[in-house]
Amino acid sequence: MKKLFLAASITSLMLTACGTYDETVEQNNQQVAEKKDQHKVTRKDGVTYVDGHLFVNKKVGLPSEYAPGENVKARMQLDRMIQESRQDDVNLVFRSGFRSYETQQQLYSSYVAKDGQAAADKYSAKPGHSEHQSGLAFDVGSANASDDFKTSFVKTPEGQWVKDHAHTYGFIIRYPEGKEAITGYQYEPWHLRYVGKDLAQTIHNEETTLEEYFEFGQ
Numbered sequence: 001m002k003k004l005f006l007a008a009s010i011t012s013l014m015l016t017a018c019g020t021y022d023e024t025v026e027q028n029n030q031q032v033a034e035k036k037d038q039h040k041v042t043r044k045d046g047v048t049y050v051d052g053h054l055f056v057n058k059k060v061g062l063p064s065e066y067a068p069g070e071n072v073k074a075r076m077q078l079d080r081m082i083q084e085s086r087q088d089d090v091n092l093v094f095r096s097g098f099r100s101y102e103t104q105q106q107l108y109s110s111y112v113a114k115d116g117q118a119a120a121d122k123y124s125a126k127p128g129h130s131e132h133q134s135g136l137a138f139d140v141g142s143a144n145a146s147d148d149f150k151t152s153f154v155k156t157p158e159g160q161w162v163k164d165h166a167h168t169y170g171f172i173i174r175y176p177e178g179k180e181a182i183t184g185y186q187y188e189p190w191h192l193r194y195v196g197k198d199l200a201q202t203i204h205n206e207e208t209t210l211e212e213y214f215e216f217g218q
């Protein structure tokens with residue numbers, strides 16, 4: 001810490017001597033300001049994007065007719081991830097991917113009928129609000145399936161592997177532990193959202209969510 005401070009002071013002195021210190025500070029401040037304002041929200045055909053990333057949650061929905069199918073690039077990365085997990089003796093499996101508005105409607109209705117709406121809302125999305133409708137979300141599980149779609153999935157070798165490696169394939173754990181109040185969902189260690197490697201790495205490092213990172217949709 002002390003060393004860092006010293007290095008910074010020397011740099012400042014050098015910059016001051018060159019008469020560019022103030023300019024540099026100003027530039028840095030500007031960069032920070034730009035970075036903060038950088039998150040750009042756009043809408044196209046009723047679909048919301050932040051910095052070009054499709055955004056859907058409980059508050060921001062997708063049009064009922066939006067049915068892109070499985071995103072090819074995301075699925076390729078998922079398949080690669082599953083394949084490479086075998087090298088670590090992990091039996092990761094694909095459980096579900098793209099889901100249409102209509103399918104989500106049927107699912108949600110069945111959950112509400114079974115558990116009531118309040119309970120269903122904690123684990124299921126209303127039609128038009130499922131990330132699976134984007135074609136960018138996947139549920140994974142273990143070959144033996146005993147902990148699939150349960151919080152305990154994270155304790156399986158497959159769940160641990162996903163937690164440690166998914167970001168290197170461009171996926172984030174979309175509904176992390178302790179972020180229930182922000183995402184609106186209980187912890188889902190099996191639900192992966194493709195965002196590309198750069199953003200996935202950032203979200204992983206900062207242990208954050210799309211809502212927090214984009215400062216949007218809460």
Ligand SMILES: [Zn+2]
Nearest residue numbers: 137138139191
């Ligand atoms: Zn899911």
